[in-house]
Amino acid sequence: MTSPIAPDLQATGRMPVKPRAGVWRRLIKRPLASIGLVIVAVVVAGAILAPWLTGYDPNEQMFDGLTLEGAPLPPNASFWLGTDLLGRDLLTRILFGARTSLIIGIVANGVALVIGTLVGVTAGYFRGWIGSALMRFTDLMMAFPALLLAICLAAVLQPSLWIVAMVIALVNWVQTARVIYTETSSLAEREFIDAERSIGASAPRILFRHILPHLLPTIIVWGTLGISTTVLLEATLSYLGIGVQPPTASWGNIIFENQTYFQAAPWLVFFPGAAILALALAFNLIGDALRDILDPTQRGRE
Amino acid sequence: MSKGAGNTRTGAAGPAASITAGAVLEISGLTVSVRGEDGERPVVSDLSLTLARGETLCIAGESGSGKSMTALAIMQLLPQPAARISSGKIRLRDMDRGDIDLAGLDERRMRRIRGDRIAMIFQEPMTSLNPVLSIGRQLVESIEAHTDLSRAEARRRAIEALKAVRISEAESRLKQFPHELSGGMRQRVMIAMALALKPDVLIADEPTTALDVTVQGEVLELLRDLQREHGTSIILITHDMGVVAEMADRVVIMRHGRMVEEGKAADIFARPQADYTRELLAAVPRIGTGAGRRSSVEAEMPGSVAVVHDLHVHFDLRGGFFGQVNRRVHAVEGISFSIAPHETLALVGESGCGKSTTAKALAGLVPYHGDIVIGGRNLAGLGRDQRKAVRRDVQMIFQDPYASLDPRMRVGDLVAEPLLIHGIASKEERSQLVAALFERVGLSADQMELYPHEFSGGQRQRICIARALALRPKLIIADESVSALDVSVQARVLDLLKELQREFAIAYLFISHDMAVVENISDRVAVMYLGQIVEMGTRDQVFSNPRHPYTKRLIEAVPVPDPAKRRPRFARLDQEIPSPTRKIGEDPPKLALKDLGNGHLVAVS
Numbered sequence: 001m002t003s004p005i006a007p008d009l010q011a012t013g014r015m016p017v018k019p020r021a022g023v024w025r026r027l028i029k030r031p032l033a034s035i036g037l038v039i040v041a042v043v044v045a046g047a048i049l050a051p052w053l054t055g056y057d058p059n060e061q062m063f064d065g066l067t068l069e070g071a072p073l074p075p076n077a078s079f080w081l082g083t084d085l086l087g088r089d090l091l092t093r094i095l096f097g098a099r100t101s102l103i104i105g106i107v108a109n110g111v112a113l114v115i116g117t118l119v120g121v122t123a124g125y126f127r128g129w130i131g132s133a134l135m136r137f138t139d140l141m142m143a144f145p146a147l148l149l150a151i152c153l154a155a156v157l158q159p160s161l162w163i164v165a166m167v168i169a170l171v172n173w174v175q176t177a178r179v180i181y182t183e184t185s186s187l188a189e190r191e192f193i194d195a196e197r198s199i200g201a202s203a204p205r206i207l208f209r210h211i212l213p214h215l216l217p218t219i220i221v222w223g224t225l226g227i228s229t230t231v232l233l234e235a236t237l238s239y240l241g242i243g244v245q246p247p248t249a250s251w252g253n254i255i256f257e258n259q260t261y262f263q264a265a266p267w268l269v270f271f272p273g274a275a276i277l278a279l280a281l282a283f284n285l286i287g288d289a290l291r292d293i294l295d296p297t298q299r300g301r302e
Numbered sequence: 303m304s305k306g307a308g309n310t311r312t313g314a315a316g317p318a319a320s321i322t323a324g325a326v327l328e329i330s331g332l333t334v335s336v337r338g339e340d341g342e343r344p345v346v347s348d349l350s351l352t353l354a355r356g357e358t359l360c361i362a363g364e365s366g367s368g369k370s371m372t373a374l375a376i377m378q379l380l381p382q383p384a385a386r387i388s389s390g391k392i393r394l395r396d397m398d399r400g401d402i403d404l405a406g407l408d409e410r411r412m413r414r415i416r417g418d419r420i421a422m423i424f425q426e427p428m429t430s431l432n433p434v435l436s437i438g439r440q441l442v443e444s445i446e447a448h449t450d451l452s453r454a455e456a457r458r459r460a461i462e463a464l465k466a467v468r469i470s471e472a473e474s475r476l477k478q479f480p481h482e483l484s485g486g487m488r489q490r491v492m493i494a495m496a497l498a499l500k501p502d503v504l505i506a507d508e509p510t511t512a513l514d515v516t517v518q519g520e521v522l523e524l525l526r527d528l529q530r531e532h533g534t535s536i537i538l539i540t541h542d543m544g545v546v547a548e549m550a551d552r553v554v555i556m557r558h559g560r561m562v563e564e565g566k567a568a569d570i571f572a573r574p575q576a577d578y579t580r581e582l583l584a585a586v587p588r589i590g591t592g593a594g595r596r597s598s599v600e601a602e603m604p605g606s607v608a609v610v611h612d613l614h615v616h617f618d619l620r621g622g623f624f625g626q627v628n629r630r631v632h633a634v635e636g637i638s639f640s641i642a643p644h645e646t647l648a649l650v651g652e653s654g655c656g657k658s659t660t661a662k663a664l665a666g667l668v669p670y671h672g673d674i675v676i677g678g679r680n681l682a683g684l685g686r687d688q689r690k691a692v693r694r695d696v697q698m699i700f701q702d703p704y705a706s707l708d709p710r711m712r713v714g715d716l717v718a719e720p721l722l723i724h725g726i727a728s729k730e731e732r733s734q735l736v737a738a739l740f741e742r743v744g745l746s747a748d749q750m751e752l753y754p755h756e757f758s759g760g761q762r763q764r765i766c767i768a769r770a771l772a773l774r775p776k777l778i779i780a781d782e783s784v785s786a787l788d789v790s791v792q793a794r795v796l797d798l799l800k801e802l803q804r805e806f807a808i809a810y811l812f813i814s815h816d817m818a819v820v821e822n823i824s825d826r827v828a829v830m831y832l833g834q835i836v837e838m839g840t841r842d843q844v845f846s847n848p849r850h851p852y853t854k855r856l857i858e859a860v861p862v863p864d865p866a867k868r869r870p871r872f873a874r875l876d877q878e879i880p881s882p883t884r885k886i887g888e889d890p891p892k893l894a895l896k897d898l899g900n901g902h903l904v905a906v907s
Binding site: 194209 | 666697723
C-alpha cells in the first residue's frame with residue numbers, strides 16, 4: 001500500500017497471467033468429466049467395433065437362445081446379457097443398436113439444436129416482423145402434437161435411419177428455439193451490445209462473436225438433455241412401426257419390443273435402458289464441465 | 303497508516319455491562335467476515351462506534367469500505383451463509399428489559415426489533431418495494447406485523463405516515479403500485495414505511511444515490527425534518543461527501559473495513575486528521591473550482607466536429623386492441639448544438655430529460671429525425687458503408703464499465719475490435735497499437751490477456767477509454783462515464799480524459815447529472831429538460847449567471863461538501879417533473895432560445 005487511497009490501477013487479486021490451458025486438458029483434469037468421456041468412448045468404440053466384439057449376428061435367431069418352452073434366456077455364460085424373445089443375443093443387439101442410437105442422439109439432436117439456435121437467435125436479435133413470424137411459427141409447432149407430426153412425416157417419407165433422424169430433428173428444435181429466443185432478446189438489451197454497435201460492429205459479428213458465446217451454457221444444457229429425449233423418441237417411432245425398421249436394432253426398439261415381458265424377462269428392458277441412461281449421463285457430465293470451462297468468468301475457481 | 307487516527311473516537315471504550323448514557327446504539331469491536339474462495343476474510347474489522355439519541359451519524363467511505371456490511375450486521379441481514387459476525391457486540395438500549403446485544407439475538411426476537419426499533423431504507427426504492435402489492439397493503443401489513451392495531455387503525459397510521467413524508471392525496475395513493483410512482487416518491491414511501499413504527503434508529507443506506515439531485519435535496523430535507531419531530535437517531539451511509547456535509551452531526555470515515563477517522567462533521571471537514579480523509583475530501587468535485595479551462599467563446603472555431611440540428615427522437619408506444627400507436631415518448635424534442643474541435647460540451651439534466659438518448663442518436667444507436675453532421679457530412683444522406691466510415695470519428699464511453707464490456711472476451715481483443723471492424727492495420731500492428739493504448743490509459747500491456755471481471759471499476763473504465771481511443775476519433779461521447787466510480791477513482795479518470803484531450807485533440811460530449819463534475823471538465827454547458835435545451839452557454843455563463851429557473855434549481859440542489867455552508871432550507875418543487883409521454887397529435891410546446899449575448903442562450907416561455 002503506497003497511497004492511502006487504493007489506486008484504481010492496483011491489481012485485483014488473481015492477476016498473474018495464466019497461460020491458455022487447452023479446453024481438452026482442463027476437461028480431463030475433472031474427474032466427473034473424465035468419467036463421462038470414458039463412457040462415451042466405450043459406447044463409440046462398441047458401436048464401431050461391434051462385429052469384432054461378438055461372435056453372434058445381431059439378427060440371427062438361435063435355437064439355443066430360447067428355453068424349451070420358447071422363453072428368452074436370462075444372462076448366462078454363453079449369452080452374457082441373455083437373449084430376447086426371438087432368441088437373439090442381447091449384447092450383440094445392444095452393441096449394434098448403439099450405432100443407431102448414437103446417430104439419432106448426436107445427429108438428430110445436433111440438427112435440432114442448430115435449427116433451434118438459428119431461429120431463436122434471429123428472432124431474438126432482430127425482433128420486428130421477422131422475429132414475430134419466426135416465433136409464431138415456433139408456437140404453432142409447439143401446439144401441434146410432436147408425435148403426430150413425426151408420424152405424418154415418417155409416413156410420407158419412406159422410413160430409413162436418416163429420415164428418422166431428420167424427422168426427430170424437425171420436431172425437436174422448438175423448445176430450444178423458445179429458450180434461445182428469450183435469452184437472446186435479453187442479451188441484446190445489454191449495454192455491451194450497444195457498445196459493439198457504437199464501434200460499428202455488423203449484425204453477424206455481434207451475433208457470432210458476442211451473443212453466441214453467451215448462449216453456449218444454454219445450448220450445452222439443451223444439447224445434453226436432448227440426447228435422451230431423442231433416443232427415446234426414436235424408440236417410440238420404432239415401436240409405432242415408423243422408426244428404424246426391424247430387424248435393425250436400436251436401443252429404443254429393443255426396449256419397446258420387449259416391454260410387455262418386463263416382469264418375466266426384466267433384463268431385456270434393463271440393459272438397453274441402462275445403456276441409454278449411461279450415455280445421457282455421460283453427455284451431461286461432459287456438458288456441465290464444458291459449460292464451466294468455456295465461461296471465462298469462472299476462471300481461477302476450478 | 304489506515305489506523306492513523308483511529309484513536310480519536312469517543313466513548314466507544316465504555317464498560318461492557320451497559321452502554322454509554324445518552325446512546326441508543328453502541329457497537330464495540332465488531333468484526334464481520336465473509337467466507338470466500340481463499341478462506342474467511344474480514345470485511346469489517348474491529349469497528350466501535352456509538353449513536354446518540356437524536357443524532358445523525360454518517361458512515362462514509364468508498365466501495366468496499368465495509369459501510370453497508372456494518373448496516374446489514376446491525377439489522378442481522380448479512381448475506382447468508384457467506385457472511386457472519388465473528389466477534390463484537392451491537393448493543394441496543396432498551397428501557398424495559400435492559401440492553402440487548404443484537405449480535406447474539408435469534409431470528410425470532412430479531413424480527414420484532416427490525417422495523418419496530420431499528421428500521422432501514424435501501425438505495426434502490428424500486429427493488430425494496432414489492433412490485434405486485436399496492437403500497438397501502440405493504441404499509442398496513444408492516445404496521446400490523448409489529449403492533450396490535452386493528453386493520454382500520456393500521457390504515458389510519460399508514461395514511462399519517464404518508465402525510466408525514468409529504469405525499470399528497472395520501473388516501474388515494476394507498477391503492478397505487480410501486481411502478482406508478484416516481485423514484486423520489488418511492489423513496490418517500492420507503493421512508494414512510496420505515497418511520498410508521500417510530501423506530502429509535504433509522505439506518506439509511508445510500509438513500510439518495512439513485513435519485514436525481516433535485517429530488518435528493520427534498521429527500522434529505524425530509525429526513526432532517528422527521529428527525530427533528532420524532533427524535534429518531536439516523537445512521538446515514540453514503541459515499542457522497544456533499545451529503546455528509548449536508549446531514550451529519552458526526553462522521554465516521556471507513557476504509558477497507560476499518561474506521562479511519564471519527565469526529566464532528568465540522569471538524570472532519572475543517573481539520574481532517576487522517577491522510578485518507580484528506581485525500582478523499584480533496585478528490586470531491588466542487589462547484590466553483592473548475593479553473594484552468596478555456597473560459598470563453600474561443601471554442602467557436604470554424605469547422606465543427608459535430609453539428610446537431612433540430613434533432614428529434616420519438617419512441618412510439620403501442621396499445622389498444624389492434625396494437626396501434628396511440629402514445630409517443632418525446633425523448634428528444636428538437637435540440638440543436640455544435641461541438642468544436644478540442645472542446646468539451648456538457649449535456650446536463652435529470653433522468654428522463656433525453657440526454658442519453660441524444661448521445662445514442664449521435665452514436666447511431668437509435669433512429670432519429672433531424673440532421674446530424676459529423677466532420678461536414680450529413681449522416682442522413684449517406685449509405686451504410688459511408689455512414690460506418692463517418693461514424694469512426696465518433697466513439698462512445700458508456701456509464702457502467704461493468705456492463706459495457708463483453709464479459710466473455712479478453713480485454714486485449716475488446717480494445718482491438720474497433721480496429722478489426724474497420725479493417726485497420728495488420729494483426730501484429732494491431733496488437734502493438736493495443737499495447738500502446740493500454741500503456742497510454744495507465745494499464746500495462748501484459749493485462750491484455752485478462753477478462754473484464756478481473757479488473758476493478760476504474761480499470762474497466764480505462765479499458766473502455768482505450769477502446770474508444772483506438773480509432774483516433776474526433777469526438778468521444780462520455781455518457782455518465784464517471785458516475786459509477788468512487789470519487790478518488792473518478793478524479794483520476796477525469797484527469798486522464800483531460801490529458802487525452804490535450805494530447806489527441808479530441809472533442810468530448812460529456813453527459814452527466816453531476817453539476818460539480820460538469821463544472822470541472824466542460825467548456826460549454828447545455829442544460830436539458832424534458833427533451834429540450836433550456837439553457838446553453840460557456841461554463842462560466844451557465845454556472846456564474848444561470849438564467850433559467852431550472853438551471854438555478856439544478857445548481858442549488860448540489861450538496862456542498864462543507865458543513866459550514868449547509869443550506870437552511872431547500873426550495874421544494876411543488877409538482878413532479880411531467881412525463882415526456884404524450885398522446886399522438888399532442889406535441890409538446892417548442893421552447894424558443896434567446897441569445898443574451900456572447901452565445902448564452904436561454905429558453906423563453
